[in-house]
Amino acid sequence: MTDARKSQGKKLSELELIDRAKQGDAEAFESLYNLHKRRVYSLCLRMTANTAAAEDLTQEAFLQLFRKIGTFRGESAFSTWLHRMAVNVVLMQLRKKGLPVVPLDDTVETEDEIPKKELGGPDRNLAGSIDRLQLQRAVDDLPPGYRSIFVLHDVEGYEHNEIAEIVGCSVGNSKSQLHKARLKLRELLKTSRAEKARRP
Amino acid sequence: MNCEEFELALPDVDDDPTIEQQSHLNSCSACAELVADLDAISQQAKLLGSSDEPSPRVWNFIEIALRQEGLIREQRSEPFLVPRRPPRRRLEWLIPVAAMLLLMLGIVQYKRTSGPVASRTSNAEMASTSQIADAAYIADDQQLLEVVSRRTPAMLASYKANLQDVNSYIRDAEESVKMDPNDEQARRDLMNAYEQRSMVYEMALDRSLQ
Secondary structure, three states: OOHHHHHHHHHHHHHHHHHHHHHHOOOHHHHHHHHHHHHHHHHHHHHOOOOOHHHHHHHEEEEEEHHHHHHHOOOHHHHHHHHHHHHHHHHHHHHHHHOOOOOOHHOOOOOOOOOOOOOOOOOOOOOOOOOOOHHHHHHHHOOHHHHHHHHHHHHHHHHHHHHHHHHHOHHHHHHHHHHHHHHHHHHHHHHHHHHHHHOO | OHHHHHHHHHOOOOOOOOOHHHHHHHHHHHHHHHHHHHHHHHHHHHOOOOOOOOOOOHHHHHHHHHHOOOOOOOOOOOOOOOOOOOOHHHHHHEEEEHHHHHHHHHHHHHOOHHHHHHHHHHHHHHHHHHHHHHHHHHHHHHHHHHHHHHOOOOHHHHHHHHHHHHHHHHHHHHHHHHHHHOOOOHOOOOOEEEHHHHHHHHHHHHHHHO
């Protein structure tokens, strides 16, 4: 079977599940949950850096989706709909806690948040030596505003115009914050590597 | 173009640098390293997605909420999903009996740990009641898992995990009540935990009879 036909088969199967879920079928709900739980949970975890909060938000995102499943008409992919809902749930939670979703202005950054520029100085190249676990820890250590933009763009694959619409900022701001997030990560990774090298 | 100008323009440089920017990259090793590092971070970030899984309790809570809100409705005919088997009459008695036993045990436990009686109840008495409850739970759980393994073996791991989670929730809630028997929230949490356990039993036995 070609890839196109395989994906068509899978798509029909998901549409069937959605149809059965609309009729109240418990197993259909569970199957839809199992199909998408990893992606939603990963998104929540990356953006909150907290497993308990991520589980609560995953639960909330799926509940909101399942409550509205009767209105799903299939105009967009189900996964897109779910993913967008999960992002909104996370952002609403961050806003409720008073945490910045994205810094609006360069001037609001604290001393710790500003990535240190090392142009022209002696430096060791990171390329080819980034450990996934180290990067995960570094992302968790990012300030919340930087973390949101970085996760949405580099991890989840949203474009800047989509991020701007979701978080309510300009495209230019999204690009600028992403750049600063990456600079900050570079700094964190180098610090972590230097500390590791100093240990006996 | 100097390094500072290049750095300022970097947020807008995607995969297509201008001739001036490319020329600076070719001549400046520091900026070239910076770009390489940022690219590496961006590429590695793609591997961070979809690698983690939530605990089984997340689905448990979702399912309970969906049932409570009436979004999950019992299906009258299921031509595709689970093949119907004739009901085994000898197991039908398990549902109401198991649910009643659990609820009664929960009520006894709840009453012992609530109100003025709680402050007079000795720790030893509470510990022994808790031990009796634990032993009863273990026996009930084993019996339930035997039924599930016979009827729907594919669901066994899931129900084992669900029972572990909900038993852990009960133990935590019991601890909280033990520490402060007058804590209303702790007592509500404990009742909630017993209800969830009862619901897990109901769901497991309900499915295994289909």
